[in-house]
Every structure is written in C-alpha cells, then in structure tokens.
Amino acid sequence: MPKDLRSFIAELDATSPEDVARVTKPVSPRYEMSAILTHLEKRKRFPLLFFKNSNNGQAPVVINAQASRRLMSIALECKPENLARAFSERQSKPLAPVEMINAPVHEISRTGDEIDLNEVPLLTHYDVNVAPYITAGIVVAVDPDTGVRNTSYNRLMMAGKRELRIFMAVGRHLWTLHNKLERRNQPLPIAIIIGVHPLFSLGAQALTPADEDEYAVIGGMMNEPLRLVRAKTVPILVPADAEMIIEGQIMPNLRRLEGPFGEFTGHAVPQDQRQVIEVTAITHRENYIFQDIHAGYTEHKLMGAVPREAALLKAVRLTVPTVTNVCMPVSGNCRFHAYISISKRTPGQAKNAICAAFAADMLLKHVVVVDDDIDVFDEERVLWAISNRFQADRGLVVIANAQGSELDPSASPGGVNAKMGLDATKPLTGFPPELRVPEKVLEKISLDDFLPDFAK
Ligand SMILES: Cc1cc2nc3c(=O)[nH]c(=O)nc-3n(C[C@H](O)[C@H](O)[C@H](O)COP(=O)(O)O)c2cc1C
Ligand SMILES: [Mn+2]
Known part of the structure; x- marks a missing residue:
C-alpha cells in the first residue's frame, strides 16, 4: 500500500493509538476547531486530531498530523533526537516518481462552473482573519523552460467560489517561477496538493537547489517512488494518493488584497496586495479527508x-x-x-x-x-x-x-x-566536577523500598 495520509493514521491506530484523537460531535471549521486546538495547545497536548463531522456535513478534517517530534519520528522511523540526521540521510537519496493512468485522487472531479470552494471545509482560525484559508496546501509548479518541479507550502486565502489569493515570499523558487512568467505576461499553472503522509510534507519542505526535482526528493523521504497522474486542466503531474488536488493558475500582473493572517510568530501579518489564483479544477477521493495546519500553533512551528x-x-x-x-x-x-x-x-x-x-x-x-x-x-x-x-x-x-x-x-x-x-561552552581546561551521588548507592536504593506510592 502506498504511503498516504490514511496509511499514516492507520499506522498510528495500530501502533500508537494514544496519538490519535477522534472528534465525532459536529464542530464548525469557523473558529470552533481552533477553539479545541487552543485548549489542547495550552495543555501541551498534541495528538493527531480527526474531526469526523464539520457541522454542515462537509468532509472530515485532520489537524496535527505532524504536531510533535514523536509523530515525525514515527514517520521517519528514528528516535526523536535523530530526526535531522534521518531527514538528511533520506534527502541525499532521491527516488524518481512513477506515472499511472488512474488515481484515487481523481475519483471525483469538478471543473468550470461545478467548482465551489465553499463546499470544502476550509478553516477560519483567528478573529483577525477576514476569510477562510488553505494552510496545508503544497503548491507544485513546473519550470516551463527546464521541466523541473518545485513544491512549497503557501498560505491560500479563499476569495470566492473559484478564486484564491496566495502569499509567496520574494526570492523563493515559486515566486521566481511566477516572476519569470509574469514578465512574459503569462499565467503560471499550478496544482495544490492537500492531505498527505507526514513524510510527503517533510520532503516538500527540504531546502533544495532550484534545479532539483522535488517529487524525487519527496520519493526519497517516503522511501518509495511517488505515484503520479496527469492533472485534468494543467500540464502538471500530481500525486495520485493525495486526498485532494486544486488545479489553477497564478495570474500575471494582477494583485488583490490578501490577509490579515495569523503567522508562525503568533502575530498577524497585515493585509496587502498579493497574487491571485484562478481555480480551474478540484479533484478528490470519494470520501476525502481535508487537512489543515493550524497557523501559529505548534504543528506549524515544528514543521x-x-x-x-x-x-x-x-x-x-x-x-x-x-x-x-x-x-x-x-x-x-x-x-x-x-x-x-x-x-x-x-x-x-x-x-x-x-x-x-x-x-x-x-x-x-x-x-x-x-x-x-x-x-x-x-x-x-x-x-x-x-x-x-x-x-x-x-x-x-x-x-x-x-x-x-x-x-x-x-x-x-x-x-x-x-x-x-x-x-556557552566550558574552556578546554574544564570546570570543577558536577555533583553526583555515587552510582552504586543510587542503584542499591530503590524508591519502592522507602516511599508510599503517592509520593513516588
Ligand atoms: C505550514 C507552512 C506554511 C508556509 N507558508 C508559506 C507562505 O505562505 N509563503 C511562503 O512563501 N512560504 C511559506 N512557507 C515556507 C515555504 O513553504 C518554504 O520556505 C519552502 O521551502 C519554499 O520553497 P521554494 O523556495 O522551493 O519555493 C510555509 C511553510 C510551512 C511549513
Ligand atoms: Mn524549491
């Protein structure tokens, strides 16, 4: 079975059930899911949260799929203190993807007038937000001159049934691609990938040179070739096992208001004129799971x-x-x-x-x-x-x-x-010894022999 969001949740259910919390009561994506997460953050509890019912009967929502080093280390099959090493090792072994004809992510497909982002349970996180956001969307774009594929997380504000607004930090790869096409007055076709295995997320964030195929990096991170399928309306191959793909284009020489948005610093970023995406298709699995990364909270930071x-x-x-x-x-x-x-x-x-x-x-x-x-x-x-x-x-x-x-x-x-x-290192000559009770005595004296249970 390919590694996807579902297989990760099934793995947790089987091996680490205390890391999955399912909410069956209806909860609104407008502030209510955020309220539950706020209470958990205050208690420093970070289970993968599975909201089975958003209250208007929309798709289920998963948040916190990689909200702790523990969850990431389950995915990377290493100790939590060795995450960076395990990540490096896999980053150095990219795997080329494979192409398929049919794909789970194409079970349902909507184009043109059938598209309505209101049907997707996008979250509104904070009081400052004027619209719901896609926060777990991985934007893939292809350099039209070299064919190299780039992936990056970008916040995406809903601005209508078929319109999103995007924040691309200046100088990053996606911005650079858009900038190149904008000079030719051409739109940049993109696909937004939602609902993936944490290893896919990790691979998508690897710091790579602009000429490296990031699908191969993601394959290396997953330790299996990524399965791809042709998108419906853009010339891009998309992951077959994602929960949802939103296809569209970043329009050239067009800016509209985006923000304010609560960012990873815990502060809101003000509204500004930013780039616009015209959505051309939405495809998803029949019973898709929507994914969110709660902006400004631990999962967002830890990623x-x-x-x-x-x-x-x-x-x-x-x-x-x-x-x-x-x-x-x-x-x-x-x-x-x-x-x-x-x-x-x-x-x-x-x-x-x-x-x-x-x-x-x-x-x-x-x-x-x-x-x-x-x-x-x-x-x-x-x-x-x-x-x-x-x-x-x-x-x-x-x-x-x-x-x-x-x-x-x-x-x-x-x-x-x-x-x-x-x-904050000691001089090479060292310091006086640190305090230690003799090891032998520590071993000999057990709390069980001396204290009642409540005091231990
Ligand atoms: C949850 C999350 C949200 C992010 N949102 C944005 C964003 O809105 N805009 C942006 O430019 N970078 C954002 N980033 C950072 C980029 O995804 C990251 O820097 C990426 O490696 C840039 O890749 P690129 O240089 O290939 O475009 C986000 C990262 C994470 C993990
Ligand atoms: Mn890149």
Whole structure:
C-alpha cells in the first residue's frame, strides 16, 4: 500500500493509538476547531486530531498530523533526537516518481462552473482573519523552460467560489517561477496538493537547489517512488494518493488584497496586495479527508524545524566536524533560535559554529553553542549552561543589520535584524566536577523500598 495520509493514521491506530484523537460531535471549521486546538495547545497536548463531522456535513478534517517530534519520528522511523540526521540521510537519496493512468485522487472531479470552494471545509482560525484559508496546501509548479518541479507550502486565502489569493515570499523558487512568467505576461499553472503522509510534507519542505526535482526528493523521504497522474486542466503531474488536488493558475500582473493572517510568530501579518489564483479544477477521493495546519500553533512551528536542523547540522559539520546535535526549539518558533552542541576540541570552535549557523540560515536570530553533555532538546539544561558557562565579554557575538525574516515583528523594515551568538561552552581546561551521588548507592536504593506510592 502506498504511503498516504490514511496509511499514516492507520499506522498510528495500530501502533500508537494514544496519538490519535477522534472528534465525532459536529464542530464548525469557523473558529470552533481552533477553539479545541487552543485548549489542547495550552495543555501541551498534541495528538493527531480527526474531526469526523464539520457541522454542515462537509468532509472530515485532520489537524496535527505532524504536531510533535514523536509523530515525525514515527514517520521517519528514528528516535526523536535523530530526526535531522534521518531527514538528511533520506534527502541525499532521491527516488524518481512513477506515472499511472488512474488515481484515487481523481475519483471525483469538478471543473468550470461545478467548482465551489465553499463546499470544502476550509478553516477560519483567528478573529483577525477576514476569510477562510488553505494552510496545508503544497503548491507544485513546473519550470516551463527546464521541466523541473518545485513544491512549497503557501498560505491560500479563499476569495470566492473559484478564486484564491496566495502569499509567496520574494526570492523563493515559486515566486521566481511566477516572476519569470509574469514578465512574459503569462499565467503560471499550478496544482495544490492537500492531505498527505507526514513524510510527503517533510520532503516538500527540504531546502533544495532550484534545479532539483522535488517529487524525487519527496520519493526519497517516503522511501518509495511517488505515484503520479496527469492533472485534468494543467500540464502538471500530481500525486495520485493525495486526498485532494486544486488545479489553477497564478495570474500575471494582477494583485488583490490578501490577509490579515495569523503567522508562525503568533502575530498577524497585515493585509496587502498579493497574487491571485484562478481555480480551474478540484479533484478528490470519494470520501476525502481535508487537512489543515493550524497557523501559529505548534504543528506549524515544528514543521519548520527538521529541514532547517538538517541544513544547519550539515553546514556546522563543515567547520566543526565534532558537532553532535542541533535543536530549533518551539520557543523560537523553530526558526529564530538554534541550540547546537559540540564536542569541543579547540578553544575557538564554538565561535566557528556560530558563524556557520548564521551563514546557513537567514531566518536564524539567536544561536547558543553548548558542550555535548548538554541535551539540546532540554531547554532548562541549555539555560543552565548559559548561566554557568557563558561570559558576555568574551562569549557574545553580535552582527548588526543582517537580513532576517520579514515576519519577525521586532525587525526593521524589510526584515533587517540583528544576529546574536552565545558561546556557552566550558574552556578546554574544564570546570570543577558536577555533583553526583555515587552510582552504586543510587542503584542499591530503590524508591519502592522507602516511599508510599503517592509520593513516588
Ligand atoms: C505550514 C507552512 C506554511 C508556509 N507558508 C508559506 C507562505 O505562505 N509563503 C511562503 O512563501 N512560504 C511559506 N512557507 C515556507 C515555504 O513553504 C518554504 O520556505 C519552502 O521551502 C519554499 O520553497 P521554494 O523556495 O522551493 O519555493 C510555509 C511553510 C510551512 C511549513
Ligand atoms: Mn524549491
């Protein structure tokens, strides 16, 4: 059976049922699903949520399919602390896709006047949003000159039965393709892929050069060739096992209002004039599952972590071969903070690691380098290392006026911001020993022999 959203849910049901929560009562996609997720976020609970009934009888909705490192590690078949390594390994082994004649995603097909986005259970997440959004849509576009396929997540605002508005960050591959065709006054045909296995999502976010076929990267991530089928109205091959495909074109030289939208920083991005998509077809499985990624919540943040951690690990390793791990924590939106552990061999290596990290990732603002006795996934230990091992007069690196994220609310116009690196490693000569109770005594003394159950 090919890997798809359904097979992943079935796998969780079989091996990790506590990671799936099914909601059977009707819940509206307009704010109500967000309310349930808000309560869960506050409790730091992240099961895959399966809403069987959106309250007007529309398709079921899945949110949080990759909302924890645990869920991602089930998909990648590795330990949670090894996600970046497992991702890198698979990224380096792309697999060419295969083409099919018939596909589950073509069981139902609507074109022209039959298209109505109102029939799809798009979520409205926040009070600032003026319209519902597609947030788990992976946009695929083909470079008409080279045939290379590009995939990227892009937020898509519903603006009518057959119209979407899209945000494409300037300079990214999709924007560059659109820009090239716009200069020729031509539309860019696209397909929006919705409802996929977490490995598909991970592959779609890999940081790749513009001339690499991202379908092959996704195949490598899934460890099986992607099955493709010809789209109905655009010259693009689309994944046969997705839940839904929306076909359309990004119109040239046309801008309309998009936003405001609640972004990964937890802040709203204001309304602006952005590109317009004319929808030409919607195809889906007979009983399709719609997928959403709740903007600004843990799943959205965490999805940014693993591909970036993999890129960072690779970049730091070039200059510090003994780098041991990297974590981009949720507290930094999985984009702005990185904790890097190294097994330090020369006095200056922590600073080299800081330089390599900033060179590799434009979004990064704060890098903390620690020794390898500190678990980078344990923020209390990272902060403890800063309190004991860091001295600002010799351990601090500040770079002023660099390029950062346009979405950083404290950045200067255009996303110009400052970078800060902290060397929180011990000197090579070491420190006095850390506190330890003798190992033998710890082994001998068991709580069961001394304490009642309630106190343990
Ligand atoms: C859930 C999610 C939503 C995203 N939304 C957007 C978006 O609206 N616009 C954008 O430019 N990038 C967005 N991104 C980031 C891009 O998908 C990512 O940078 C991608 O690798 C860009 O690929 P490209 O350079 O091949 O176009 C999003 C990422 C995730 C995980
Ligand atoms: Mn790309």
